Amino acid sequence: MNVLLDNIDLYARGFLGTIELFVVAAIGSLVLGTILAGFRVSPVPVLRTFGTVYVNIFRNTPLTLVLFFMAFAYPRLEIADISFFWRASIGLVLYTSAFICEVVRSGINTVPVGQAEASRALGFTFGLTMSQVVFPQAIRSVVPPLTNMQIALLKNTTIAAGFSVVESGGIYAALSERGYNVFVGLMWVALGFIILVVPLTLLQRNLDRRWRTAR
């Protein structure tokens, strides 16, 4: 208990960093992942190919490597000087959106064919079919896996700490500097994550209950 109470400033700063990183990356990856899923089912072959290549590249690259690129290789290109917090967010978004894309696409697959056929019969364009008919149903059926993807993202933010973002994953280093028991300190970090996951789980259940489609 002492380890936690004496270093509450460390923990507060660390977990605040985790939450900031998570919120930014969660919103970004949901948006980009959905757009990519749209690409992957679109009638334009170029966009489909782009979506497929993107997903295959980022699903098969370790997140550590993506962040490695962002941390060490990106500054070499001297494009724009962004702080590492934002570079880490971009890395997390690029990585996670590939997975979100696949989940959303599987949601689109669960929507019965008749739905899209009917909306086409009514004269809807592809954009309208997707945005008005297929997508609202698709997203409802994948609420649980989408939230699970976000929980995985929350846990993945710790990797950014390995590249010196102020983040809960980096608490151990400061603890050992201050001479505290690292084992106990890390157990508190683990507990912190278990606590952080709870609201997401509640949100998941709530959304799933409210949005479950009757088919």
Next chain:
Amino acid sequence: MTAVLYDIPGPRARVRNGAIGVVGSVVVLGIIAFVLYRFAVTGQFDARLWTWITYVNIQYILLGALGNTLLAFAVAAVLSLAFGAVFAAGRLSDRAWLRGISTTIVEFFRAIPLLVLIFILFFGVSRGLGLNITAYWSVVIGLMLYNGSVLAEVFRAGVNALPTGQSEAAYALGLRKTQVMTNVLLPQALRNMLPTILSQLVVVLKDTALGFIILYPELLYQARFLGSQGQLGAPILQVAMVIAVIYIAMCLILSGLSKLLERRLSRSPRSGPTDPQAMADGANAVLIAHAQGGGAPAI
């Protein structure tokens, strides 16, 4: 992908799709061109920064690093499969205390980030408790605990997804509990779950890269080392690109294997009316998402 979301394009739609395609390619190519332009401007194409690839010594270093990555992957994969099997059996057991213990362990290790787990093993247990765990074993044990728990969920989901008639019929034939499990349920469950299990093994392979953070000399560690060598011109961008290609190739080989198995195994009558490949892909993505999230147990 089936074409049910849009009609077969007529003349106007073809023109429009063509236009969008051209714009899309211009944007994508533009981004690529911009990156290449930055490469050129900042001198990343200098021959000096690329010659290291031809040095035999460096090739050996990278080969050794690749060996370390694969060693950690192989041992962690075998151990997590065993861990998953044991705790899936525990969670499916009829004894409440065994179920309780297994559930707690599986849920705990799924809920905490793998990196924190590795830190606990490497910094916490080593320094805090005086037990010495090397970087290699920290990575392997961490991967085993996390991915083993995920695999336990996958195994359990596979067994639970089987029709209850299977076990009922087996019991009716007079088989014992163990026999029902090993002779009837497991073979079917494993067959259904094989693609998911292989996808999880891809995750194991990717997560070995976390060893970099605790200085286990695997691919990324050597990449950082080579990238900071002044004599080579500090070619970190170039090294990272080569490493990325190696990782993507390894993972694609594993995923290709799982696709191959999936195609072989998906001749079951239960595959849906649409494209079975896409359906299986989707189901797989959802299952993996569920198992990795470690959040809510399915209600």
